[in-house]
C-alpha cells in the first residue's frame with residue numbers, strides 16, 4: 001500500500017513508522033517534524049555492504065553519501081554499520097570528525113574545495129581526496145607537503161555517460177561542472193601531471209553519473225569506460241590504478257510510478273562488468289567503492305505536518321496549506337519532485353480528492369504536492385509526506401526566518417531527538433545588532 005516498506009496502519013487508523021504511531025509523534029514533538037526510521041536506515045546500509053561481500057568478494061567499501069542527510073547521529077550509525085562515508089564540504093567533514101567517524105574511511109568530494117577545506121581534510125587524515133581539477137591538485141599537494149605526508153587521491157572523471165534523469169542531477173556528461181573529461185584527454189593529462197608530484201599518490205578514479213537513476217545500463221557503461229581508462233593509464237603511464245569508485249545515484253520509490261531495481265542487482269551486474277573489463281584491459285580487478293546516499297536514507301524518512309488553512313477556489317483548485325514547505329523540503333521548487341502523502345490520522349481512508357498541498361513560504365511555487373489525488377484533508381489533520389529522508393533536512397533553509405524542524409529517530413518503538421528544533425533565538429544567534 002505504501003511506497004516505503006516500513007509503514008503500516010494501526011487499529012486507530014493512524015500511520016505507523018517503526019512501531020511508532022505518527023500522530024503521537026506529532027503530538028509529542030510538534031510539527032513540522034522529520035522522522036527517521038533508524039532500523040530501515042541500518043537495514044539499507046547492510047543491503048549494500050552484503051552485496052559487495054556476496055558479488056565482489058568483499059573487495060570494496062560502501063561509502064554513505066553524507067550530503068543526503070548528515071548529522072552527528074547519522075555519522076555514528078553509519079560508522080557502527082561498518083560503512084565508510086563521503087563528505088562534500090568542510091562542514092560535513094567537521095560533523096564526521098566531531099561524531100568520531102573513522103577518518104580512514106572518509107572520502108572528500110566537491111568541485112571547488114577551498115584551501116581551508118583541503119587543509120582540514122589533509123590534517124585530519126582523510127582516506128582519500130577526490131580531486132576535481134588541476135587547481136585542486138596543486139592545493140592538495142601543497143597541503144600534504146606542509147603536513148609532511150603523502151595524500152592518497154582519486155580523480156573525479158566525467159565518463160561521458162548521459163544518465164536519463166533530471167537535468168540538474170545529471171553529472172556524467174562532458175558539459176558538467178564536475179571533474180575532468182575522458183574524451184578530450186583532460187583526465188589522462190591530470191593523472192600524468194599528478195605522477196610528478198611528491199605529496200600525492202594517484203590511488204583511484206571516480207565517477208558519479210547522476211542521481212535517481214533507475215537503469216542498470218548507465219552504471220555498467222560507466223564501469224566499462226572507467227576500466228578502459230585504467231587500462232590506458234597502465235599501458236601508457238605504467239601506473240596501476242587500484243581503486244574504482246562508481247559513485248551513487250540509485251533511484252528510489254517516491255511514488256507508485258517509480259520502479260527501482262533491487263540494489264544487490266546493480267552491484268551484481270556492475271561487478272561482472274568490472275571483472276570482465278579488468279581481464280580485457282589487462283589490469284588487476286580494482287577495489288571498488290560505491291556512494292549511495294538517497295537510496296539508503298530517503299525511504300527511511302518521513303515528514304509530518306499539520307494541516308492549516310484550506311482554500312477551495314471554485315473551478316480552479318483546492319489548496320491545502322501545511323505548517324512547513326520549501327524551507328524543509330525544497331525539492332518540489334528545485335526539481336518539480338513528486339511525492340506520496342498520507343493523512344496520518346486517518347491513514348487507510350481512500351484517495352478521493354485532487355488537491356494541491358502548499359507550504360507556508362512566500363513563494364507561489366512553494367508546493368509539496370501539486371494536483372494529486374489525496375484523502376479528504378481537514379484542518380488539524382496530520383499529513384505525512386513519505387520518503388523525505390534524503391535531501392530534505394540537508395537542503396532545508398531558514399527562508400522567511402522559519403526555524404528548521406527537528407529530526408526524531410525511531411527504532412523498535414522508541415523515539416529520540418537527534419537534531420533539536422531550531423528556536424527563534426537560534427535564528428538571531430549570529431546577528432550583530
Ligand SMILES: *Cc1c(COP(=O)(O)O)cnc(C)c1O
Pocket residue numbers: 065067068086109208210211212247248249250291292293294295390
Ligand atoms: C550526490 C553524490 C552521491 C550520492 O548520490 P545519491 O543519488 O544520493 O545516491 C554520491 N557521490 C557523489 C560524488 C555525489 O555527488
